[in-house]
Amino acid sequence: MRLEIQDPERGSTLPFVLVCWLVAALMAFGAIAASDAFLEQQEVQSVCDGAALAAANQADEAVLYASGVGAELPLTRAAAQAAVADQLADGGIQLDSWSAETDGAEVTVTCTRFVTITFDWIFLGGQPLERTAVASARAPTLP
DSSP, X not given: OOOOOOOTTOOOSHHHHHHHHHHHHHHHHHHHHHHHHHHHHXXXXXXXXXXXXXXXXXXXXXXXXXXOOOSBOOOOHHHHHHHHHHHHXXXXXXXXXXXEEEOSSEEEEEEEEEEOOTTHHHHTTTOOEEEEEEEEEEOBOOO
């Protein structure tokens, strides 16, 4: 009878290979989800930038006719909100919320949209991801 001595280095590499593949798959899925989230953020930012520019070009005509053009166009909150709403309706992009504020010379627009990204069930538990963008614009005039 022959006794075999167990080699302490002997064993299956299958669990190690499976763990490595699992980590690699999670990294790939994470990269895809992050890229999708980034592209969604870029789209919301682009929409918000366009809305801010449209609002900055919507001068308050009553003030403009009464006091003329100074160093910048006079802006009102109501006119800015109307311009943003019109721009968003023309663009066909749906936002979950937006707001437009002005100090009389500069318009700040905040846009928010909840999006579903690829593999959200892994990283977000199936919940939508909030994408918020802020854009400011000023319409200067030449003196």
